Amino acid sequence: MPWELVERLSWLAGIVSALLAAVAAWSAARTARGSARDLALVIAAATDRPELLAVLEADARARVERVRRRVRAALALISCALLLVGLGGAIAWSGLSMGRHEDLSVVGGHRPRAERECAAAGEATVCADSHVYLLGAAEEVETRFAGPERDGAGVVVVTLPRCRAEVRWRVSVDGQVVASAVSHDVHVGVEFRARAGRQHVFTAERAPGGECETVRLDVRLGVTHDR
Structure with missing residues (x-):
């Protein structure tokens, strides 16, 4: 298999894996938000303490915000990686297209x-x-x-x-x-x-x-x- 084809396939694999990681992180953030609220409702109903619900919801919102920040940071890193991959591909393509x-x-x-x-x-x-x-x-x-x-x-x-x-x-x-x-x-x-x-x-x-x-x-x- 030509080296150029192997290199391009590796780039595509890296891009796909990065996108899958971003989707997984986004899904985890949504799941964490819903699970935290459900848990807060159960605890508040069991202990008959409504104020506990507000505390747990605030803590859940803080956790979700931290997850969102991490997702945004991951997306920013992925964007930079995609930009670098595209730039490297353009440079490689221009080198291949040059005449001998x-x-x-x-x-x-x-x-x-x-x-x-x-x-x-x-x-x-x-x-x-x-x-x-x-x-x-x-x-x-x-x-x-x-x-x-x-x-x-x-x-x-x-x-x-x-x-x-x-x-x-x-x-x-x-x-x-x-x-x-x-x-x-x-x-x-x-x-x-x-x-x-x-x-x-x-x-x-x-x-x-x-x-x-x-x-x-x-x-x-x-x-x-x-x-």
Whole structure:
């Protein structure tokens, strides 16, 4: 049985048991109130002392009020527990609904230098592979990346971090261009539909000119899968 199903069943069992406890406490309070009054009537009739009835009724009311306070406290605790369970369920559901990212690996052609970039997101750290190209004027590179495990949402992000230049690039699958753009000194990202098992070819060509003799081109190519 999947762990997620076991966890959800345990949450449901806890909620049901808490509700049953609340109903039992409420029933006990009503029963205690009726029983105390009946007992007071019997004692008052047997002893022929009406004032005893008032004393016993006051004591019974005090006991019932204490039971009610306990029931209200129990209901408040149950409400807090249900709120926490709901919050935990929402967090767990959002975690399950998040997609899984797959970086595509180089399998042929020009092999760029690989770097791993990590960024902190709260308590978690997200890392992605970055491929670094060094392009001279009018130079062209082509790299073949392995296809993803299954179809998903592909994204290619290209950055020229240190120098202004013009670089035309594209991503092709089976000879068909699925993503393309022109990068200068900005961060450019393009999404496309990635196909499972098909090589993705990245081609970049630098135009003549520019501010630097050699341009650094950072490329991240990956696919996000729904769970």
